[in-house]
Amino acid sequence: MERSLKKKVVYTLLGLTILSCGTMTSKAHASTEKSKVDEFSNLLDLSATPTERTHGVYDTNYFNNFSDLGSWHGYYQPDKNNKELLGGFAGPLIIAEEYPINLSASLNKLTLKNKETGEVYDLSQSNKLDLDYFPGRLEQKYVLEDLTLRLSLIFVSNRTALIQTRITNTGEKPITLEASWTGSVFDKVIDGSDIISTGAHLKSEGNEIQVQFKKVREQWSYFSTESTRYTIHHADKVSTKIDGGKYVATAKDITLAVGKTYETKTTESYTFTEKELETEKNKFDDYTKNASDYFKKNKKRWQGYLDKTFSHKNVKKYPEYQNAIVKSIETLNTNWRSAAGAFKHDGIIPSMSYKWFIGMWAWDSWKADVAVAEYNPELAKNNMRALFDYQITPKDSVRPQDAGAIIDAVFYNQNEERGGEGGNWNERNSKPPLAAWAVWQIFKETKDKDFLKEMYPKLVAYHNWWYSNRDHDKNGIAEYGSMVSEAQYQTDENGKIVKDTNGNNMLDEEAVIEAAAWESGMDNATRFDKEGAGKGDIGVQVFENKKEGKTIGYSINQESVDLNSYLYAEKGFLSSMASELGKKKESKEYKKEAKKVQEYIQSKMYDEKSGFFYDLQISENGLKTKLLVNRGKGTEGWMPLWAKVASKAQGKSVKKTMMNADMFNTYLPFPTASKDNQKFSATQYWRGPVWLDQALYGVEALHNYGYNKEAKAMTEKLFLHAEGLMGEGSIYENYDPLTGKGLSTKNFSWSASAYYLLYKNSLLGNSSTAQSAFDIQ
Numbered sequence: 001m002e003r004s005l006k007k008k009v010v011y012t013l014l015g016l017t018i019l020s021c022g023t024m025t026s027k028a029h030a031s032t033e034k035s036k037v038d039e040f041s042n043l044l045d046l047s048a049t050p051t052e053r054t055h056g057v058y059d060t061n062y063f064n065n066f067s068d069l070g071s072w073h074g075y076y077q078p079d080k081n082n083k084e085l086l087g088g089f090a091g092p093l094i095i096a097e098e099y100p101i102n103l104s105a106s107l108n109k110l111t112l113k114n115k116e117t118g119e120v121y122d123l124s125q126s127n128k129l130d131l132d133y134f135p136g137r138l139e140q141k142y143v144l145e146d147l148t149l150r151l152s153l154i155f156v157s158n159r160t161a162l163i164q165t166r167i168t169n170t171g172e173k174p175i176t177l178e179a180s181w182t183g184s185v186f187d188k189v190i191d192g193s194d195i196i197s198t199g200a201h202l203k204s205e206g207n208e209i210q211v212q213f214k215k216v217r218e219q220w221s222y223f224s225t226e227s228t229r230y231t232i233h234h235a236d237k238v239s240t241k242i243d244g245g246k247y248v249a250t251a252k253d254i255t256l257a258v259g260k261t262y263e264t265k266t267t268e269s270y271t272f273t274e275k276e277l278e279t280e281k282n283k284f285d286d287y288t289k290n291a292s293d294y295f296k297k298n299k300k301r302w303q304g305y306l307d308k309t310f311s312h313k314n315v316k317k318y319p320e321y322q323n324a325i326v327k328s329i330e331t332l333n334t335n336w337r338s339a340a341g342a343f344k345h346d347g348i349i350p351s352m353s354y355k356w357f358i359g360m361w362a363w364d365s366w367k368a369d370v371a372v373a374e375y376n377p378e379l380a381k382n383n384m385r386a387l388f389d390y391q392i393t394p395k396d397s398v399r400p401q402d403a404g405a406i407i408d409a410v411f412y413n414q415n416e417e418r419g420g421e422g423g424n425w426n427e428r429n430s431k432p433p434l435a436a437w438a439v440w441q442i443f444k445e446t447k448d449k450d451f452l453k454e455m456y457p458k459l460v461a462y463h464n465w466w467y468s469n470r471d472h473d474k475n476g477i478a479e480y481g482s483m484v485s486e487a488q489y490q491t492d493e494n495g496k497i498v499k500d501t502n503g504n505n506m507l508d509e510e511a512v513i514e515a516a517a518w519e520s521g522m523d524n525a526t527r528f529d530k531e532g533a534g535k536g537d538i539g540v541q542v543f544e545n546k547k548e549g550k551t552i553g554y555s556i557n558q559e560s561v562d563l564n565s566y567l568y569a570e571k572g573f574l575s576s577m578a579s580e581l582g583k584k585k586e587s588k589e590y591k592k593e594a595k596k597v598q599e600y601i602q603s604k605m606y607d608e609k610s611g612f613f614y615d616l617q618i619s620e621n622g623l624k625t626k627l628l629v630n631r632g633k634g635t636e637g638w639m640p641l642w643a644k645v646a647s648k649a650q651g652k653s654v655k656k657t658m659m660n661a662d663m664f665n666t667y668l669p670f671p672t673a674s675k676d677n678q679k680f681s682a683t684q685y686w687r688g689p690v691w692l693d694q695a696l697y698g699v700e701a702l703h704n705y706g707y708n709k710e711a712k713a714m715t716e717k718l719f720l721h722a723e724g725l726m727g728e729g730s731i732y733e734n735y736d737p738l739t740g741k742g743l744s745t746k747n748f749s750w751s752a753s754a755y756y757l758l759y760k761n762s763l764l765g766n767s768s769t770a771q772s773a774f775d776i777q
Contacts, residue, residue: 033319035310037302041132043327044747045728048076048090050102053190059355060745061100064730065093066330068136070158070338070346073230073270075138077131078106083124087111088183089138089153089163094230094270096189096198097223097341097412098358098424103200103211107183108232108268110165112149115176115253123149135326136302136333137295146171147256154298156287158338158346159280160269164291167263169256180250181238181266185211187245191221191355198224202247204240208233209247219423223413229277235265235288265291272340305329305375309756312764324725325759328752331731332372335749336379341412342420346379347386348372351733354745359411359424362387362431363521364750366438367693370769371753373442374760380442381451384435386410388458392465398427401552402483404465405430408518428485429519433466433566435459436573441769449580456577463570466563472543472555473622476593477564477600479555481545482515488554509542516540516556520563525672525686526679527558527615527631533678534630543620558628559616561605562636568597569643572771579773587773594774598645606646611653613637613646632677633663635670635694641701642768644776651705651776658698659710668721669714670695671737682738689734689743692718692754699758700768705776708766715762719755731755 034040048063055061067074073094078085088109093100112121121144123129128143140151150166169175189196199214211230216222238249254262265288271277287294309325338346343360348368350357365383373380387406394403398417408429413422439455442448470478482488489505490498498506510530517528532539541557575590605613607629614637617626638654640646646654658664663674673680673688681688695718702711721740723729731751732742761767 033316034322035306037135037137037299037306040306040323040326041134042728043323044133044330044730046075046077046133046138047079047131049079049082049085050076050091050093050105051190052102052186052188054093054100054102055191055355058745061093061353064353064747065091065334066133066138067334067352068155068336069333070336071155071161071270072159072272072337072340073103073161073268074334074352075153075161077133077138077140080124080129080131083122085109086123086129086142087140087149087151088181089140089151092230092268092270093352095337095352095358097272098422099222099355100352100358101189101198101222102186103230104183104185107185107211107230108163108266109182110149110151111180111182112147112167113178113180115178121147135306135330136298143170146175147177152295154295156267156294156298157280157283159271159276160267160283160287162287162291162294163266163268164295165264165266166261167254167256168261169258172258174255174257177254177256177262178250179254179264180248181232181234182246182248183209183232184246189222194221196222198222200245202242202245204242204247204249207236207238209240209242209249217421219421223421225272227273227277229269229271231267231269231271231277231280233267233269233281233284233288235285308375309760312760314764318759318763320726321719321759321763324719325756327725327731328371328756328759329375331747331752332368332749332756334747335368342410342414342422342425343386343412344389345382345386347383348379348749350749351745351747353730353747356424357745359409360386361409362406363434366434367750368753369438370441371756373438373445374756377442377446377448380438381446381448384439384442384455387435388455391458391462399483401547401550402465402469404461404463405469405483406435406462426518427483428487429480429482429515430465431519432521432563433463433570435462436570436577437769437771440573440576440771443577443580452577452580456574456581459570459574459577463567463574466567468547469545469553470555472545472620473618475600475622476596477559478567479543479557479559479618480516480519480563481543481553481555482512482519483553484551485515488512488515507542512542512554513540513556516554520560522634522636522672522686524684525634525636526677527560527628527634527636528556529631529679532631536626537617537628537630557618557620559605559618560636561601561613561615562639564597564601564605565639565643565645568594568601568640568645568774569771571597572644572773575773576771591774598774598777601640601645602647602650605640606650610657611650612657613640613650613654632679633657633674634677635672635691635698638698638701641704642697642770644704644770644774646705646776648705648776651701655702655705655707655710658702658714664698665714666690666737667717668735668737668740669717670698672734675737682736683743685734685744688737690718690737691734692751692758696754696757699762700770703762703766703768704770711762711766715758718758719763725755 065074076090078090126142130141132139138153142149152164156162209232213224213228240249269280347360369380392402392405408426411424414420415425490508545553571590571594575587578587730746733744733748
């Protein structure tokens with residue numbers, strides 16, 4: 001997927017590698033079935049020593065963090081080797097509207113002093129020191145000679161975390177302790193060679209310590225306002241002293257008899273507006289007074305996730321995969337963001353660990369929703385709404401010609417065209433039409449017909465947009481392209497749009513092709529190389545799509561097989577929805593349309609000699625075509641099997657290619673470009689690395705055509721050969737197909753979603769999320 005508009009080309013070309021923190025393994029920690037939350041600890045390494053420089057290589061955060069409930073901040077566990085951080089949860093990491101940054105190395109650390117001896121307890125010298133990450137909860141335990149300290153952290157709302165502190169006298173005589181909490185705040189962000197002053201400073205009032213911010217609007221690195229707050233609230237009375245960027249909050253002396261426990265609670269809230277802060281402040285007393293209930297509720301919620309996930313009878317056959325699946329849920333929940341700024345509904349971002357991924361992309365969200373629907377369907381519904389909140393309408397002030405379209409990506413801040421300050425918001429293109437797929441999976445899980453009624457007309461409008469704005473020759477077969485946008489015009493050295501002799505804006509074809517590739521979701525795939533490949537290939541060209549003489553968008557000169565397979569599948573999902581909603585006529589019409597698409601794909605997009613599907617190059621009038629076999633094989637070639645649009649005979653031939661070790665059956669299977677593609681590169685984004693969504697569709701394609709044995713074998717390889725997946729490593733954006741090493745950024749949502757679905761549908765069964773309205777012909 002594309003990065004920000006500012007970084008649009010750099011990362012696509014580099015193909016840099018990030019290694020996971022786990023080791024390559026074909027075995028998991030577990031060998032017996034597990035089912036309880038407390039049985040899954042430390043599936044991901046959260047240890048950290050945070051600094052003002054949050055991210056490094058590939059703009060990926062140095063450390064993994066925990067977040068939950070859609071909060072806009074998260075926490076690390078302290079590095080055990082850094083004694084200065086012990087006694088508190090490291091960080092926090094906050095999202096400065098669109099960018100993750102470390103607010104502190106340690107903002108709320110407990111220090112204990114024995115009043116009788118004057119000794120300050122050195123937690124690094126604990127007889128036992130446990131720092132644990134359980135699903136939905138962080139725990140710390142320090143066992144010293146005469147006391148045991150326990151810290152527990154959960155999220156209690158989409159803005160607030162609750163910390164429970166328990167100190168138990170395990171000695172042989174009463175002790176009196178001085179308890180104080182200390183912290184310091186970073187007042188700057190180091191981003192590459194840039195240093196940004198955040199103006200973060202400390203204030204205290206009563207039992208609260210607050211980090212306040214100044215208004216900073218750095219479009220490509222940091223956003224805050226004077227209303228932004230990070231608030232620490234102590235349930236018990238504390239006396240606070242602030243010294244510059246540091247503070248000390250001291251409680252009344254604590255006297256503990258032998259065997260007795262002192263317990264206190266603290267909340268930490270990160271809010272963007274005064275209203276949000278007021279809402280949380282009104283709940284502080286409830287959070288702390290009823291902490292026990294909140295911890296029970298949190299555990300019950302997470303246990304519910306696991307119960308739904310591990311309900312299949314075959315779970316006992318595959319216990320070694322459970323850790324990876326719980327890690328998938330943890331990854332998706334950490335990437336859950338609640339409504340804020342321009343986000344009107346909760347949703348899932350691609351990764352909280354990457355500078356440029358704090359937004360919601362269309363097909364990223366839909367892929368996540370299919371998995372999330374199984375254990376948190378309300379979040380899946382809201383994530384669908386988050387993108388459709390910005391569906392273009394006929395009365396849109398910016399692009400009414402795109403009525404029905406879903407834009408590529410939404411962020412906290414809209415772009416300048418929409419009256420905002422953001423640079424990441426993107427309306428240059430849409431994304432592949434997988435929305436109906438996601439909605440239908442949510443409906444299958446929930447049977448919520450009201451949700452289906454809500455979404456159906458929106459999905460119909462989106463489906464129709466592809467044919468009104470992306471079908472250049474009006475033959476019922478669509479192309480990827482771009483919307484009308486200033487970004488598609490040539491500019492001079494001063495950034496001003498270049499005009500031709502008639503005063504018209506001069507089109508930048510490379511910019512349109514880039515947007516079209518983004519629209520495919522496969523940004524730098526070999527099939528979108530402008531120069532083309534081989535004899536008779538004229539390369540990628542741009543067509544203007546017009547309505548009543550006015551340009552309404554652009555198409556490239558190839559009808560993509562994946563796009564039209566998705567549209568075929570979408571007709572199937574829409575047909576099923578229409579039937580469910582009593583719209584029998586519409587259901588039949590989709591079947592009629594699908595038949596024409598099926599005939600076209602089977603007859604014009606399949607090569608008998610190589611036994612595979614390819615994009616079709618077209619002339620401007622659509623009369624001349626060329627099957628782009630010369631550009632090599634890619635994962636788009638099995639999308640007709642995922643959509644069930646290929647014939648049985650074609651499916652058999654494609655299966656042979658998919659299972660060929662010299663093509664797609666690599667060490668980690670399903671590279672985005674076949675290993676024998678002349679432009680194959682194992683580490684360059686969409687030119688070879690394994691993307692788990694494409695792998696999921698590949699496995700489901702095999703299931704759809706009855707190749708269950710092959711599907712299961714490939715699924716096992718996808719789990720066992722991905723570096724760190726079965727250990728403590730992160731789930732990566734993509735992987736090297738030859739070595740299994742994690743590539744690009746980490747803690748990536750659609751990879752987590754794909755692994756969840758592969759486990760549930762392929763390992764535990766032989767099912768698929770594909771459309772079922774149309775049979776394989």
